[in-house]
Amino acid sequence: MAKLRDFDVIWIGTGQATLSTVPKLVAAGKTVAIVESGRFGGTCVNTGCTPTKTLVASAYAINMARRGHDFGFSTQNTKLDFSAAMDAQNTIRNNGTAMIERRLEDLTQGALLKGRATFVSPNEVQVGADTIRGNNIVIHTGTRPFVPPIEGVGEASYLTNESILDLNELPKHLVIVGGGYIALEFGQIFKRFGSDVTILERSERLLPREDSDVASAVQQVLSDEGIEIKTGCEVSRVSGRDRIQVDFIANDRKETVIGSHLLLAVGRSPNSADLNLKNADVRTNDRGFIPVTEEMRTSASHIFALGDINGRGAFTHTSVNDGQIFWEAYQKQEDIADNQRVNHVPAAHRQPIYSMFIDPPLARVGMSEADVAGSGRRALIATMPMAQIARAREKRETHGMVKIIVDADNEEILGATIFGTSGDEVIGMIAAHMQLGATYRDLQRLVLPHPTVSELIPWVLNDLKPLST
Numbered sequence: 075m076a077k078l079r080d081f082d083v084i085w086i087g088t089g090q091a092t093l094s095t096v097p098k099l100v101a102a103g104k105t106v107a108i109v110e111s112g113r114f115g116g117t118c119v120n121t122g123c124t125p126t127k128t129l130v131a132s133a134y135a136i137n138m139a140r141r142g143h144d145f146g147f148s149t150q151n152t153k154l155d156f157s158a159a160m161d162a163q164n165t166i167r168n169n170g171t172a173m174i175e176r177r178l179e180d181l182t183q184g185a186l187l188k189g190r191a192t193f194v195s196p197n198e199v200q201v202g203a204d205t206i207r208g209n210n211i212v213i214h215t216g217t218r219p220f221v222p223p224i225e226g227v228g229e230a231s232y233l234t235n236e237s238i239l240d241l242n243e244l245p246k247h248l249v250i251v252g253g254g255y256i257a258l259e260f261g262q263i264f265k266r267f268g269s270d271v272t273i274l275e276r277s278e279r280l281l282p283r284e285d286s287d288v289a290s291a292v293q294q295v296l297s298d299e300g301i302e303i304k305t306g307c308e309v310s311r312v313s314g315r316d317r318i319q320v321d322f323i324a325n326d327r328k329e330t331v332i333g334s335h336l337l338l339a340v341g342r343s344p345n346s347a348d349l350n351l352k353n354a355d356v357r358t359n360d361r362g363f364i365p366v367t368e369e370m371r372t373s374a375s376h377i378f379a380l381g382d383i384n385g386r387g388a389f390t391h392t393s394v395n396d397g398q399i400f401w402e403a404y405q406k407q408e409d410i411a412d413n414q415r416v417n418h419v420p421a422a423h424r425q426p427i428y429s430m431f432i433d434p435p436l437a438r439v440g441m442s443e444a445d446v447a448g449s450g451r452r453a454l455i456a457t458m459p460m461a462q463i464a465r466a467r468e469k470r471e472t473h474g475m476v477k478i479i480v481d482a483d484n485e486e487i488l489g490a491t492i493f494g495t496s497g498d499e500v501i502g503m504i505a506a507h508m509q510l511g512a513t514y515r516d517l518q519r520l521v522l523p524h525p526t527v528s529e530l531i532p533w534v535l536n537d538l539k540p541l542s543t
Contacts, residue, residue: 079185081107084199084208086191086349087215089116089381090390091397093174098401100181102410107206108182109199111190114175116216117382118390120167121236126259128163130431133266137433144470154267156244163239193354196374210376212400213349213356213364214393217342217382222251224309231315232336235260245269245335249320251309252339253280255430258296260337262432265301272331274307274322276340284436285443288475288493292436295473304329312336344383359385368420369403370396378403386421389428396421419509427505429498434460434474437501440489440508443479446541452482454538458530460494465525471495476534478504478514479541485513496527503528514538 082104085096092108092115099106113120142149179186189202198207219234221227233241235256248264250257253275265271273280273296280296280303281289293303304324311321318336322329344362351358357373358364363385370378378400381393398418405412418424429437446453461472474494480487490504507517514535522529 078198078205078207079107080207080209081105081185082209083107084109084191084206084211086199086211086213087116087345087381087383088114088174088178089214089216090118090393091214091380091400092116093177094394095397095401096178096181099404102408104408105185106182107185107187107208108178109187109189109191109201110175111188113171114178115171116214116393118393119170119174121239123390124170125163125167125239126235126263127431128166129159129263130259130433132159132162133263134433137266141470154244156267157242159267160239160241167239190348192348192350193356194350196354196377210378210404211354213346213372213377213379213383214381215345215349215383217344217388219338220341220343221338222309222340224251225311226313227338230312230336231318232312232338234338238337241335245333247272247333248335248337249318249331249333250274250337250339251320252337252341253277253282253303253305254339254341255281255432257337257339258292258430258432260339261301262296262299265296265299270302270333271300272302272333273304274309274320274331275303275305276307276309278306280305281436283442284438285477285491288436288477288491291474291493292432295434296432342382342388344385346383361385366421368399368422370400370421371403391427392421392424395424425505425508427501429501431498434471434494435496435498436474436491436493437497438489438491439501439505440487441479442489442491443477443541446479446488451488453479453488453541454482455479455541456534456536456538458534458537463494463527463530465527465530466495468525469495476531478531478534480514480535480538482540485515486511487514487517494527500528500531503531 083099083106085108088110096106139149139152187201191199191201194200198205247270250261250273261271261273279289280293307322307324309322313319318333320331346358346362355374356377364372364379364383366372366379366384372379380396382388425440427439429435456478458476460466460474466472477491479489487508492501518532518535520532
């Protein structure tokens with residue numbers, strides 16, 4: 075029987091908070107055991123940001139080559155090498171996960187266990203034939219693609235955001251069920267690669283969490299590129315393997331679309347079911363996510379849950395921030411001195427911020443226009459089409475808009491949306507002002523380099539108008 079080993083911290087799963095937090099634990103003299111059942115680095119490195127943004131870059135490059143006439147040159151016989159494009163993302167993600175594994179092996183001096191973790195008791199975890207005990211335990215196991223209970227899905231051939239990265243042939247016709255960021259990013263990627271693409275969205279419009287004008291602008295850009303978009307669709311059945319048939323109802327009419335490949339992009343499920351959390355006295359909600367306190371503690375106070383598994387964010391940056399919050403709580407608990415302590419904002423008070431990496435990118439921070447209107451507070455709003463921004467015109471990338479909303483009484487910035495070139499970068503400037511509690515007038519006082527997209531942000535605020543509620 076394997077000897078029971080004791081650690082200060084057991085770390086289950088290697089999502090994006092791992093490399094930003096575990097080195098601090100080790101530097102503080104703590105013994106750490108890391109458990110990983112799959113590829114090291116979590117969703118971001120393996121099936122999320124790293125590979126998909128590599129494909130986005132390939133799709134952007136080939137699209138720009140086809141637009142040569144807009145820039146005064148011509149390209150002929152522009153042709154995608156699908157294998158080369160897929161090899162690029164595979165190389166980057168494989169190198170990333172290998173680097174993370176080596177780094178963690180070195181950090182933990184070999185206390186790295188490969189296998190599925192299950193709780194034996196509140197302080198004991200079994201991994202294969204080994205059982206380990208931890209004073210504190212961190213659950214960082216993330217989420218997986220949700221497969222909806224559509225009739226026929228068990229027998230039909232389908233892809234998820236994970237398996238689509240392993241394709242070795244370009245789909246002739248990719249049918250996508252879902253209208254969120256995963257669906258739209260892959261939809262544009264494969265359309266630019268040369269596939270026919272059909273998107274079926276259950277809601278009456280794409281991106282139902284965004285303002286309607288923003289969602290409409292996004293849909294127009296994608297439609298103009300030749301992507302077929304159908305909204306208000308209820309998929310009733312899927313069938314086939316080499317030839318995929320998707321039956322759905324739209325506007326009370328039965329319709330069918332036939333494609334070569336089917337991508338299901340309708341959400342994520344937490345990786346909590348196999349952990350035997352009941353043995354650890356850790357509660358989950360009705361969807362399987364693990365509720366946490368402001369210090370990232372679960373219902374068992376010595377066990378923490380970070381990243382997507384806690385349902386308080388579904389992004390790499392929120393995962394990393396969860397790790398920072400955990401580290402500060404652990405420092406206080408263990409009385410670890412650190413003169414560089416930041417004292418991060420509790421998760422409940424951090425500003426929601428994200429980018430969707432279609433082209434042009436869509437980025438948002440804080441409240442949407444609909445959020446503010448629903449709050450009943452007095453607010454001002456300013457908008458500017460990207461076509462009025464000189465840098466966008468110079469780059470011939472004029473699709474989209476900038477929208478900023480401020481409080482009419484205290485002048486704080488409530489939220490901003492940028493759908494347009496460089497929006498994924500510029501949004502950080504606005505987020506920094508919001509985090510610091512600066513007013514929109516502070517933003518107006520900035521002197522920014524010309525010619526950039528960011529330099530126009532202060533000028534957008536010159537045209538603030540009352541937001542109708």
